Amino acid sequence: MKNRRVVPFLLLIPFMLVTAAIIAAVINVIVQGLGYIRAFGLTTFTLDYYKEVLKEPGLMKSLLASLRIAFFSAVIASILGTLICAALIRCRKAEGGMLTVVRLPILVPHAVVAVFTVALLSQTGIIPRIFYALGLLHNYNHFPDFLYGQSYSGAIIAYIWKESPFVAYFTLALMKSVGETLGEAAENLGASPVRSFFDITLPMSMPAIAQAFLIIFIFAFGGYEVPLLLGATEPKAFPVQTYIQFQTPDLKDRPYAMAMNGITLILSALMAMLYALLMHRLMKKRGGRA
Known part of the structure; x- marks a missing residue:
């Protein structure tokens, strides 16, 4: 009996060690x-180091570039992922082979996604050759230049391709449950499938969609590989610039990177706090507990 009580705590040890390492790293930063x-x-x-960083025009441009990447990637991926999820549920393909195909991009490393993007969208890539x-x-020069520009459109496209399936998979269980209960009940009472989706299924699925949006935003904002491989020389994305600053030979400049x-x-x-506040208000508005 005692062993059964101890086993859960033993299983938590790896998680606790990883959490402790992360907390130690945050404190160190x-x-x-x-x-x-x-x-x-x-x-x-x-x-003073924070003040110097915020005063530096180049670093502020890098910060704005990363915010732009994160915002557009998260918004577009959330919209497309929600549509993919709705299509899977509507076509009764929420299980089996089709779901496996949707999940495949989630398993591909971001560095590999960047290489795929170059192979597809460079001006001598696969898509221009097909056209x-x-x-x-x-x-070939008439093909839009998505890569290495200050708009970071190549990086955004890479994130969208990888993260849209993540949103679909992340929200699938909740949207499927709502659609098969409240959504079908609304359709039985005379609502069209479109109205049932936008008036019932989508609003009830928004907490999961918002969570997926937050995860993508934070990950894309702090992402290093994709902006490094697909981004512009200037301004560099904020994580890329941070790594360059971290490798400065003068070790006394290390606090700037930190x-x-x-x-x-x-x-x-701040993004996490904003999400928590919005979810609290949403739950309160619906009469539930946050």
Whole structure:
């Protein structure tokens, strides 16, 4: 009997160790971002590094570029993923082979997705060659340049391709449950499938969709591989610029990189708090408990 009580705690040990490592890393970022690195002779806590980072025009451009990538990736992926999820449920394909096909992009590493994007969308890639063979393109240079531009459209497309299936899979269980109960009840009472979806199924599924949006936003904002491989030389995405700053030979400049990491943490925490506030109001409006 005692062994049965101990087993759950033993199973939690790996999770607790990983959590402790993450918390230690966060504390280290905060402390070093405030200018305290005793090994480098920096023993005074100060906000000067944060102020310098926020005053630097180049770094602010990098921050805005990453926010743009995260926002458009999360919004478009959430919309497309919701539509994919609704289509799977409507066509009775929420299980089996079709669901497996939808899940495949989730399993592909982001670096591989970036390579696929280059192979598909570069001006000599697969899609321009198909257009050229069909006579829809008379010169490869006329194909839109999605890659390496300041709009970061290539990175956004890569995130959309990978994260839309994530949204579909993340919201599938809830949307399927709502659609097969309240949605079908509304249709039996005379509502059209479209009205049933937009008036009942979609609003009831919004908590899961909002969670998926938050996950994608934070991940795309802090993502390194995709903006590095598909982004512009200037401005670099904020995580890329942070890594470059981290590798500066002068170790006494390390707090600048940690301050940039601190800004990423702060923005991520603000997004999580905003999500919690919106969900609290939504649940309160519906008469439930947050």
